[in-house]
Amino acid sequence: MKVAVHWFRCDLRLSDNTALHAAVTASDAVVPVFIFDPKILTAPDVSPGQVAFMIECLRSLEKNIATAGGRLIFRHGPVLEEMRTVLREAGAKVLYYNRDYEPYARARDIAVEKLARSLGVEVHSYKDNVIHEPHEVLKADGSPYGVFTPYSRVWRSMAKPAVAPAVKFSHPTGLKWPPSLPLPSARELGFSVDVTLPPAGERAARDRLGEFASVDLLQYAKNRDFPARDATSRLSPHLRLGTLSPRTVFKAAEKAGLHHPDALASTDSLVSELIWRDFYRQILWHFPHVAGACFRPQYDALAWENDERLFAAWCAGRTGYPLVDAGMRQLNTTGWMHNRVRMVVAMFLTKDLLISWQWGERYFMQKLLDADLASNNGGWQWSAGTGTDAQPWFRIFNPSSQAQKFDPEGLYIHRYVPEADTLAYPAPIVDHSRQRLKTLALFRNRT
Ligand SMILES: Cc1cc2nc3c(=O)[nH]c(=O)nc-3n(C[C@H](O)[C@H](O)[C@H](O)COP(=O)(O)OP(=O)(O)OC[C@H]3O[C@@H](n4cnc5c(N)ncnc54)[C@H](O)[C@@H]3O)c2cc1C
Structure with a gap:
């Protein structure tokens, strides 16, 4: 009997899951496994809200797998050790997973692959988390793109991968299920969560896409920059954890474009955002130094002032600039912020x-x-002027004009900063015009 293990990571769904579909097609039985990795869970930058959302997605995945005839195995511990025992306990001959592009995941996956092969287990990994992988979109001389526009031109010209159907599991007699832990809560993992989570799981992701594609997508180009209109897809937490594939979103945009030719600017604009997503993955892949330093090394030595008091005011949404404060309060209370x-x-x-x-x-x-x-x-380095944009350090948004332009009636601001027009609201903590000149001088010294 050919038993395979499918290792779930950022692909928490049954439909259009490339590696899982391949595993089910080629094996007599598939044991799906999710490993809670202490290295990720104890990292200083982990988001408790995201962990809680992931747990709800896993809860839904566990149910969907049971309905499809399988059983999701949960483990918690160092990945290499857990993988070694799971492969042995399942009697696996093959390991399947979808590829990840982050430096930590790359190193981990290389180690797991080596381990599996040393145990006589074949390993198959797949493109799934992106529409085009980092090595697929390259310049004519084989080097990677560092600028978005030419990258996106090539990306658009390429044939797009097909969507895979949902899977069913079979479990022949004699299949040994490795022992599984119960699904932990975020609290049991040591996190306290203070945001209300949106609906989680594959069904919720598809429903959200369906709603978005039939209404807001058709006006996306016109409305996407106005935070009070809530006109973007809000699919980002789903795309992050893979309850929805980028291919499915791409196909939805394509279909909407075919049915509503007058909405082509909008569907095209959504595709552009998916390209940004792939673009930043290939930046991280080809230039992994960006994870800890500037994309453009000459900016590593910029003399930032790093005033902790100002940072605390920014975090709390108390800078005296209403649009900035509304954004930070949206982030703090909902775990999401408008682009x-x-x-x-x-x-x-x-x-x-x-x-x-x-x-x-x-x-x-x-x-x-x-x-x-x-x-x-990518978003931070773009905004800071240290990243991939062609000429950007001297582009400096005026936070007050941005508010006038993109929240002209103050609807978004008042949703999160109801006291914005009262005496209780703080005065601006810095003077924009003065700070702007300081920043220009800071960058000019390094250019
Ligand atoms: C400073 C900064 C930090 C950001 N941090 C993140 C982050 O941690 N995670 C994240 O997913 N996005 C991040 N973004 C990109 C973007 O803001 C969010 O993807 C978007 O706001 C999510 O909302 P949505 O799903 O409604 O987007 P939509 O406008 O509906 O776009 C659809 C999908 O396209 C992708 N996308 C959209 N814009 C971008 C972009 N600029 N770059 C890459 N992908 C994009 C997302 O997966 C998104 O779900 C950041 C942007 C900035 C400027």
């Missing part, structure tokens, strides 16, 4: 408060339900 506002608060932290982008990057990682090293790092 336009992410750019505004990130630029404010770096270019108005002169605080290193790495402080903000860590705070976002600790708070976001969609916390994702590649996209977060």
